[in-house]
Amino acid sequence: MDWSSVFSFDIPVLEIFVRGTVMYLALLILMRLVLKRQAGGMETGDLLLVILLADASQNGMAGDYKTVPDGLILVATLMFWNFALDWLSYRFRWFERLIDAAPLSLVRKGKMLHRNMRREFVTQAELLSQLREQGIEHIEQVKKACMESDGKLSVVEYEQRNPQQSKPKEKQT
Numbered sequence: 001m002d003w004s005s006v007f008s009f010d011i012p013v014l015e016i017f018v019r020g021t022v023m024y025l026a027l028l029i030l031m032r033l034v035l036k037r038q039a040g041g042m043e044t045g046d047l048l049l050v051i052l053l054a055d056a057s058q059n060g061m062a063g064d065y066k067t068v069p070d071g072l073i074l075v076a077t078l079m080f081w082n083f084a085l086d087w088l089s090y091r092f093r094w095f096e097r098l099i100d101a102a103p104l105s106l107v108r109k110g111k112m113l114h115r116n117m118r119r120e121f122v123t124q125a126e127l128l129s130q131l132r133e134q135g136i137e138h139i140e141q142v143k144k145a146c147m148e149s150d151g152k153l154s155v156v157e158y159e160q161r162n163p164q165q166s167k168p169k170e171k172q173t
Contacts, residue, residue, distance in 0.1 A: 011070050020077030024052060028085070028099075045099065049082040100149040107145035110158075120147055131155065 028048055053075060089096040104116050106127060117127065128139070130153045136142060144156045 007069060009069050009073075013073055016070060016073045017077045020074045021081060024048070024078055024081045045082055045085055049078060052078050103146035103148050103154070105144060105146050106153070107139060107142045107155075109144075110140040110142055112139065122147070127153075 028045060085099060089099050104120060105113055106116055106120075106122060107113065112124065112127065117123070127145075131137075131139065131142065131145070134153075134155050136155065136157065141157050141160075142155055143158045146154050148154055
């Protein structure tokens with residue numbers, strides 16, 4: 001075994017860094033434009049990082065890069081961009097709005113917003129199923145329901161008046 005071929009750089013480090021940067025940012029932008037519900041409960045950047053890290057490390061381990069350091073540089077580049085974008089999102093509100101999609105209302109005042117549902121390809125059956133999973137039997141119980149940037153549904157219910165609570169409490173003697 002030629003150990004120098006395993007631990008030396010086969011491709012210039014700057015080229016690996018630039019390739020990793022371009023691919024990460026391009027895929028992040030494309031995934032940001034894709035439907036929110038496709039992320040399956042993960043933030044887009046996190047999902048992207050997992051996919052790219054799996055591929056990059058596989059190439060480094062399987063020998064497609066020919067050397068381990070080539071694969072490690074690409075993995076480090078991907079992790080750097082994930083960290084940098086998270087930090088920028090935390091630090092700058094405008095950048096957070098650029099990276100993370102705003103919540104999209106699907107229900108308002110007990111009425112389904114079909115236009116927004118079509119935009120995300122959410123069927124009435126899917127929406128009602130999600131509401132049932134949160135313990136809501138009727139759409140009229142929902143004050144507001146939004147699809148969040150990670151694809152999850154957040155729901156605000158109307159306050160229910162309990163007949164026992166509306167009666168004044170009797171003092172015990």
